[in-house]
Structures are given as structure tokens and as C-alpha cells.
Amino acid sequence: MNTLSFFNPRFTSDLFDVIDRNFGTFADETTGSFMPRADVIEKKDAYVIDMELPGFAEEDIAIDLKDRVLSIASAKKAKDEKKPDENTWLLKERHAMNFNRSFTLPDDIDAENVAASLKNGVLTISIPRKAASQTRRITLQSA
Numbered sequence: 001m002n003t004l005s006f007f008n009p010r011f012t013s014d015l016f017d018v019i020d021r022n023f024g025t026f027a028d029e030t031t032g033s034f035m036p037r038a039d040v041i042e043k044k045d046a047y048v049i050d051m052e053l054p055g056f057a058e059e060d061i062a063i064d065l066k067d068r069v070l071s072i073a074s075a076k077k078a079k080d081e082k083k084p085d086e087n088t089w090l091l092k093e094r095h096a097m098n099f100n101r102s103f104t105l106p107d108d109i110d111a112e113n114v115a116a117s118l119k120n121g122v123l124t125i126s127i128p129r130k131a132a133s134q135t136r137r138i139t140l141q142s143a
Contacts, residue, residue: 034099047127049103054121061123063116068109070125073100108132 038051049070053061056076064071075098110128117124 034097035101036099038101040103045129047105047109047129049123049125049127051101051123051125052121053118053123056118056121056123058118061118063125065105065111065114068105068107068111069102070105070114070127071100071102072123072125074098 036051036053038049041048041050051072053074056074060074060076062071062073064073075096077096105127108129110130113128115126
């Protein structure tokens with residue numbers, strides 16, 4: 001059975017996956033880290049991951065695939081727009097933001113042809129599936 005799941009190197013229990021899915025989306029104001037929401041779709045010929053990343057640019061995002069673990073990370077720096085003696089912040093809610101999400105991919109992926117794009121704040125990663133192996137009949141040859 002092929003399944004795509006959240007990757008947690010310390011724990012493999014389904015309980016921790018449930019915790020990650022339900023409580024891992026909150027932002028941490030002290031460190032600027034957050035967990036972006038993602039949709040995972042299984043198609044006949046590919047897996048597709050759509051992740052909401054509003055305000056992120058292509059150069060802010062790193063995508064790595066190693067040993068069937070797809071990692072998506074970012075460290076977006078806050079813009080320091082204050083010039084000396086010109087501006088005083090009255091409210092500053094936009095801070096540096098970073099995240100790291102990993103997914104364990106099934107065995108049937110074609111790792112060489114993974115593609116990613118960022119459009120309108122949505123990161124789309126397409127992971128093609130290998131064709132299912134066909135049963136081949138072997139004929140006996142007389143000796």
C-alpha cells in the first residue's frame with residue numbers, strides 16, 4: 001500500500017501525526033516559526049502537494065528530496081524599513097517567518113521528475129508516480 005505521510009524522525013506513532021495536523025499550524029510569535037497548511041492529492045499518475053505560502057518568494061523556499069523524504073523549508077527575513085530619525089513604528093505585525101515541513105513519500109515515486117512552482121502564494125509540488133510493474137509470462141524452453 002502506498003501512502004504519503006507526515007515525517008517525524010523521532011516518533012512514528014499515528015498519535016503524533018494527529019497532533020501535528022491539529023496543533024502544528026499555530027504561529028510561534030517568539031521565534032517567527034509557523035506551520036503552513038498543505039493539501040495532498042493522490043492522482044492516478046502523480047501525487048500533488050499544494051501549500052499556502054502567501055508573501056513568500058521563490059528565493060525564500062528550499063525544497064529537498066532525499067531517501068523518499070520531501071522537505072520544504074523557508075527562512076524569510078523581516079524587512080528593516082526604518083531609516084534613522086524618519087520613521088517610528090506604531091504597529092509592526094510582520095516579522096521574520098520560518099518553517100520546515102517534511103513528508104514521507106511512498107515507494108512508487110519518480111524522484112528524478114519532481115516539479116515545483118509558486119503562483120499566487122500557493123506552492124505546488126508535482127511528484128510523478130512510476131508505472132506499475134506488469135506481470136510478464138516467461139515461456140519454458142525445452143532442454
